[in-house]
Amino acid sequence: MTNEQHAPQPPRARRTPTTRTFHNDVFVDPYEWMRDKESPQLQRFVEEENAYTDTRMAHLEPLRERLFDEFKSRVQETDMSVPTRMDGYWYYVRTQEGLQYGTQCRLPIRGADDWDPPVIDAAQAPGELAGEQVVFDANVEAQGHEFFALGGMDISKDGRWMLFGVDTRGDERYDFSIRDLDTGEELPERFDGIAAACFTPDARYVFYTVLDDAQRPYLIRRHKVGAPVESDVDVYEESDERFWTGVGMSFDDRHIVIGTGSKTTSEVLMLPVDDPEGEFTPVIPRREGIEYDVSFGVFEHAGEQGEDIPIAVVYHNAVNPNFEIDVIDMRAHKPPYRLGDGVTIAVGSPYGTELGDRVAPGARRTPVGTPFTDARNPALLQGVRGLAIEGIAFHKNFVALSYRGDGLPRLAITTKGQAARDFLAGRPWSFTELVPPPLEGDNDPADVPALRGFEGTAGRMYSIGTAGNPSYEAPRMRYSFTSYTRPGELREIDPATGEDTLLKAATVLGGYDARAYAERSIWVRARDGESIPVSLVYKKGAPLESMPMFITGYGAYEISTDPAFSVARVSMLDRGVLYAVPHVRGGGEMGRAWYETGRRLNKKHTFEDFVDATAALQDCGLADPARTVANGGSAGGLLMGAVANLAPERYAGIEADVPFVDALTTMLDPSLPLTVTEWDEWGDPLHDVEAYRYMRGYSPYENSPMPADDGRVDEPAIPEPAAAQPARAVWRDGEAVEAYPRIFVTTSMNDMRVLVVEPLKWVARLQAAGLDAVIKVEVEAGHGGGTGRYKRWRDVCYENAWCLDVMRATELM
Numbered sequence: 001m002t003n004e005q006h007a008p009q010p011p012r013a014r015r016t017p018t019t020r021t022f023h024n025d026v027f028v029d030p031y032e033w034m035r036d037k038e039s040p041q042l043q044r045f046v047e048e049e050n051a052y053t054d055t056r057m058a059h060l061e062p063l064r065e066r067l068f069d070e071f072k073s074r075v076q077e078t079d080m081s082v083p084t085r086m087d088g089y090w091y092y093v094r095t096q097e098g099l100q101y102g103t104q105c106r107l108p109i110r111g112a113d114d115w116d117p118p119v120i121d122a123a124q125a126p127g128e129l130a131g132e133q134v135v136f137d138a139n140v141e142a143q144g145h146e147f148f149a150l151g152g153m154d155i156s157k158d159g160r161w162m163l164f165g166v167d168t169r170g171d172e173r174y175d176f177s178i179r180d181l182d183t184g185e186e187l188p189e190r191f192d193g194i195a196a197a198c199f200t201p202d203a204r205y206v207f208y209t210v211l212d213d214a215q216r217p218y219l220i221r222r223h224k225v226g227a228p229v230e231s232d233v234d235v236y237e238e239s240d241e242r243f244w245t246g247v248g249m250s251f252d253d254r255h256i257v258i259g260t261g262s263k264t265t266s267e268v269l270m271l272p273v274d275d276p277e278g279e280f281t282p283v284i285p286r287r288e289g290i291e292y293d294v295s296f297g298v299f300e301h302a303g304e305q306g307e308d309i310p311i312a313v314v315y316h317n318a319v320n321p322n323f324e325i326d327v328i329d330m331r332a333h334k335p336p337y338r339l340g341d342g343v344t345i346a347v348g349s350p351y352g353t354e355l356g357d358r359v360a361p362g363a364r365r366t367p368v369g370t371p372f373t374d375a376r377n378p379a380l381l382q383g384v385r386g387l388a389i390e391g392i393a394f395h396k397n398f399v400a401l402s403y404r405g406d407g408l409p410r411l412a413i414t415t416k417g418q419a420a421r422d423f424l425a426g427r428p429w430s431f432t433e434l435v436p437p438p439l440e441g442d443n444d445p446a447d448v449p450a451l452r453g454f455e456g457t458a459g460r461m462y463s464i465g466t467a468g469n470p471s472y473e474a475p476r477m478r479y480s481f482t483s484y485t486r487p488g489e490l491r492e493i494d495p496a497t498g499e500d501t502l503l504k505a506a507t508v509l510g511g512y513d514a515r516a517y518a519e520r521s522i523w524v525r526a527r528d529g530e531s532i533p534v535s536l537v538y539k540k541g542a543p544l545e546s547m548p549m550f551i552t553g554y555g556a557y558e559i560s561t562d563p564a565f566s567v568a569r570v571s572m573l574d575r576g577v578l579y580a581v582p583h584v585r586g587g588g589e590m591g592r593a594w595y596e597t598g599r600r601l602n603k604k605h606t607f608e609d610f611v612d613a614t615a616a617l618q619d620c621g622l623a624d625p626a627r628t629v630a631n632g633g634s635a636g637g638l639l640m641g642a643v644a645n646l647a648p649e650r651y652a653g654i655e656a657d658v659p660f661v662d663a664l665t666t667m668l669d670p671s672l673p674l675t676v677t678e679w680d681e682w683g684d685p686l687h688d689v690e691a692y693r694y695m696r697g698y699s700p701y702e703n704s705p706m707p708a709d710d711g712r713v714d715e716p717a718i719p720e721p722a723a724a725q726p727a728r729a730v731w732r733d734g735e736a737v738e739a740y741p742r743i744f745v746t747t748s749m750n751d752m753r754v755l756v757v758e759p760l761k762w763v764a765r766l767q768a769a770g771l772d773a774v775i776k777v778e779v780e781a782g783h784g785g786g787t788g789r790y791k792r793w794r795d796v797c798y799e800n801a802w803c804l805d806v807m808r809a810t811e812l813m
Contacts, residue, residue: 008055010773011048013764014041022668023689027702029665031761037749042760046749046777049763053774060801063810067797070571076507082490083117084468084478085109087157090118091135094126100788101138101148106159107131115475117503135181136164146780147750148787152196155181156203157253163199163206165191170750170780173211178203178225189229198248200256205276207235207247207256215673215752217244220258222276236260236269236280241676249273251295252472256280259293263557263680266291284314284337291323292316292339296330297394299420309420312337315391321355321592322348323389325401327423344376345429346401349387352593368593369531378431380412381405386590393466398477398495400466401431407521407533407589409562411464411479415495434464434493436481437500439514451536451544453620454522461519461535462486463562478503483563484537484579485517508567516540517573519563524582524616530597532609533589534617535563537579539813547578548807549623551614555586555606556635557681558595568796575809578623582613584639600683601694607642614643614650626652629803630741633657634754641700641762644741651741653806655799658747662758664692664699673752701762705729705737705769727770740766743773744802746795750780 015030034042077097083090089106096103103126107118120129127134135155142148151165151174162181165174176191191197195217197208203225210219220236223229238245238260245260250270258269258280267286271278283294292314299309310330317323318339328342349372350356356363371383381387384405393400399419401412412431414422422429438460460483467480467490477495482488487506493499518540523531538547550572554561561581569579583589586598586606598606614630617623630651632640637659644654660666667685670676683691696702708728729737743766747759759775766773776798804810 008052010052010767011045013045013768015768020665020668022685023692025692025696027696029702029761031764032665032757034760034764035755035757037756046760046779049760049775050777053776056774057798057802060798060805063801063804064794064797067568067571067800067804068794070510071567071793071797074508074510074512074567074570076509078123079507080120080122082468082503083107083120084470085115085117085474086155086470088159092120094122095789096125099139100790101142103137103139104135104153106133106135133181135162141166142788149784152176154197154199156199157201158203161199161203163197163203165194165197170748170778171752172215176206176208178206187225189223189225189227191223191229196246200273200276201249201253209246214241214671214675216241216677217246220245220247233277241670242680244677252297254296260286261291262677264289264291266293268292268294283335284339287318287339290316290318290339292318293391294337295394299423300396300416302417302420302424311394312342313392313394314339314342315389317592320347320350320359321353321596322350322387323592324348325389325392343423343426345423346378346381346389346392346403347374347376348372348389348403348591349384352597353591354593354596356593367530368590368597376428378412378428380431380433386594388588388591393469395469395477396473397475399429399431400469400477400479402465404560404588404591407583408461409463409465409560411466413477413493413495432498434479436462436464436489436491439486451520451522451620451622454524454616455531461521461563463564482565483514484519484535484565484569485514487512487514487565506565508570512570524613526605526609526612528605528608530585530605530609532585532613533583534613535581535583537569537573539573539576542576542578542813545621546624546627547622548576548627548629548804548809549578549580549614549617550629550631550803550807551580551582551610551617551623552631552636553582553584553606553610553639554632554634554636555584555598555610555639557586558588558592560588562589568793568800572800572804572809574812575804576813577804577807577809578617580613580617580623582610584609584613586635599681601690603682603694604698606639607646607698610639611643611647611650614647618650625650627807627809629653629655629806631655631657631803633659635660637661637754637759638663638700641704642698644743645698645700645703648737648740653742653744653803655744655746655803656759657745657799658751658754659700659745659759659762660754661700661704661762662702664695664702666755666758667695668692672755701758701765703732704762704765705731705740705771706765707769708734727768729769729771737769737771740771742806743771744799745773745775746778746799747775748778 016033018029018032020027079095081093083092091106093102093104145168147170149167151167154163162179165176167174173193176197178187191208195209195211206223209217212218218238221232222235223232236258242262243260247258250257255270260267268283269280271280295313297311302309312328314326316339324344324347326342326344350359350363351366351370352368369385372387373382388404390402399414403410411434414431418430462483464481468478476492478492487508489505490503492501492503520536522534524534526532584606585594588595618625628651637656640654640656641661685692685695708730745759747756749756763773763775
């Protein structure tokens with residue numbers, strides 16, 4: 001064994017065998033009793049584990065304080081966001097040194113043509129500026145609560161009424177109230193324990209979403225403001241347990257919109273806002289396996305006589321798995337609309353997708369990274385690899401197209417007038433890609449040497465997207481930009497002139513210079529031949545050999561892990577750490593095919609991609625296995641548990657945050673929160689024996705090491721071990737465990753997404769096997785951990801101190 005026995009010893013969890021039998025497979029679980037989180041035994045065990053972790057982590061207190069001081073020294077604590085115009089006000093958030101939460105404020109606009117944000121002194125106290133109104137001060141609202149999260153806010157069009165929800169438990173059930181912003185008084189009606197809510201623009205009605213016992217948003221209700229809540233009316237109920245539903249206003253405030261969807265199917269229902277007590281009707285009836293969204297707009301004065309041309313914009317994957325955008329001339333098409341109506345203006349790549357052959361013969365077997373061309377696409381989309389269309393936004397003066405290419409988010413813009421001319425002429429639209437200006441000398445190829453054995457570039461990796469554009473009338477478009485080394489920027493571009501203006505760059509104090517760090521994208525060949533993009537970040541001048549490596553991943557739900565700046569990461573880089581992000585399958589970095597090849601019966605690709613990327617970086621001599629720590633949270637925590645079992649020799653330590661490590665047990669119980677909705681992601685092991693056997697082969701908890709006395713294949717009832725007998729760890733087949741990484745787990749008692757029982761059971765099993773595992777349990781928090789910025793800063797420093805200690809990288813270079 002490579003893990004040393006440490007004193008003090010971890011608490012000994014009671015072992016009470018519970019037999020789980022499905023599809024002729026028997027698993028004896030000694031820790032299923034932990035599911036009752038209200039039991040005194042479980043609460044005592046949590047206290048003991050937290051005390052054990054405190055003791056084990058005590059020696060890291062000085063390092064934690066250094067990291068926290070470094071973090072604080074880089075943050076502009078008294079600051080404010082750039083004001084955003086909505087209706088008759090400029091809205092913004094102030095933060096003040098020493099306070100945990102932001103304060104939301106507003107100023108009246110100076111006139112209808114006021115599109116230049118007011119210049120405001122960030123050092124002023126909220127409400128001190130003439131005309132400034134405090135809309136919501138979370139520091140005041142959070143008083144008396146260990147946990148506080150704002151769960152949504154909506155303000156009436158006239159600016160008087162505010163609808164807001166708060167969570168003080170961490171269970172993601174929000175209590176909504178209505179407040180008069182002129183007087184500060186609240187109306188008597190409350191909507192407790194719901195998912196979300198919205199006003200109609202005149203604030204006469206509230207539509208809100210109700211959760212069922214499995215934490216699924218399933219029911220939409222209508223409330224008439226001033227009437228008793230008991231008289232509220234159910235307007236839509238989603239009976240399919242795979243689907244979540246929600247309600248909101250259309251961008252033009254003309255319709256109340258209900259959206260309902262599973263992981264693979266969606267439907268939109270609408271109701272004119274001038275008939276709020278009417279019946280919602282589907283825009284396009286749902287079809288299994290088809291996702292779509294729809295919005296309505298106009299080409300102003302684009303008709304032959306200068307009249308407006310009404311359009312419907314449909315985003316869907318009925319034909320192409322990587323989505324297309326169709327624009328329908330509503331003068332020629334009447335509802336109900338069909339998917340495929342109108343003119344296609346952007347279409348994604350079908351390569352590598354499960355249904356790609358219905359788009360082009362042989363597309364399914366064509367590698368995902370093959371350049372894709374289509375005559376309907378704008379010029380800037382021709383030849384893009386992994387092309388996925390992600391959405392389009394129509395404003396009065398511009399149209400913005402969001403897409404993915406070469407593994408990264410992209411953004412393009414055109415004027416509304418040019419879009420209308422292209423549409424009427426039947427030609428590809430004239431979009432221009434937005435490329436943020438580089439720093440002089442940033443990412444000089446001479447500073448980023450070639451890495452032996454890898455394809456890649458030293459070029460720019462960044463995330464970009466529209467941001468802060470709530471007004472249809474705005475003459476200019478705001479967009480955000482960030483990278484691993486560049487702090488976030490908010491910029492504004494004039495679509496007519498191309499003038500690009502920096503509105504605000506995140507302030508990083510202490511002399512931070514992005515040019516002192518390198519970011520590089522490489523491609524690693526996975527065991528099945530697929531090329532996996534891997535992002536690397538490190539400090540220039542660090543020796544690129546046998547580096548301590550922090551490697552992190554996610555790989556689920558088609559969620560992409562895109563470049564983003566982190567203040568906390570700087571402290572790692574300054575200690576010579578290589579920061580690595582394998583963009584494993586299961587995410588959406590390379591479009592729908594990337595997701596499909598990393599879910600359900602392809603899920604093991606996610607784990608293998610991560611291990612193969614780790615191995616490639618270590619085997620070329622860049623990273624040291626004895627100084628490598630892996631990290632992931634939630635579904636990324638499942639990834640951590642799986643790679644610990646798959647390749648324990650590759651990792652010195654693993655930090656798993658709110659880890660989904662008892663996945664099979666959860667997916668077998670449809671009464672648990674989220675289970676049925678998750679079957680589209682993981683498979684349905686309850687009814688599908690193949691899905692059961694597949695998950696049984698990778699689910700971390702039942703495949704992790706166990707004490708030798710638990711190790712027989714038939715897994716019989718488990719006796720208590722003799723106190724003096726040292727544990728010996730074995731795998732499920734009885735083979736001795738020769739190496740296993742140190743494990744650090746974080747979790748929360750009120751987490752409704754990954755129940756606390758999962759990480760607790762996993763850690764108890766590892767500890768019983770004599771392995772080094774510690775767990776930090778937040779008693780007053782949910783899936784996202786604690787609240788308040790200083791609390792979050794201390795949490796990340798706590799976690800990073802453990803990682804740096806395991807990597808033996810505690811001193812600055």
